[in-house]
Amino acid sequence: MADLAPQRRLPHFPCNDDHLGNRDMARSLQVTLPDDLMQDIADAVxxxxxxxTNELVNRALDAYFRMDREKRLAALRARIADAVNDPRPSVPIGEAFERIRADVSRRHRQS
Structure with missing residues (x-):
């Protein structure tokens, strides 16, 4: 069942795309937030x-995207560490590509 709590609109405010590396470009974004969150924002300001309000929302979004980026980087670092620490002998690049081609070919025939 939908939450029927009263909501207020946040006024238009510049939204920076820092997570995209475009801090100089500001855009406007309108969002609707529940009253309790609006009050938390007002209290913090x-x-x-x-x-x-603008700076608080920018900080929150920056933190959100930074956290997501950090999760992806941590997963990538873990995969790299697993590969580096893999006790199996290395496979020559030619053989690796032959295996990949054979696997792609096999999958293509199955579909």
């Missing part, structure tokens, strides 16, 4: 925890 009023207390000085964040200078503005």
């Amino acid at each position: 009023e207390s000085g925890e964040a200078p503005t």
Whole structure:
């Protein structure tokens, strides 16, 4: 069942695409947030925890995308470490590509 809590609209504010490396380009974004979250934002700005609503939302989005990036990097690092620490002997590049071609060919025939 949908949450029927009253909601207020956040005014338009610049949204920076820092996670895309475009900090200089600002865009406008309108979001609708529940009253309790709006109050948390207002309290954080009023207390000085964040200078503005815009800055608080930017920080939250930056943290979200940084966390996602860190998870992907950690997974990639783990795979690299597994490969480096694999006790099996290395496979010459030609043989590796032959195996890949054979696997692709086999899969293609099965489909």
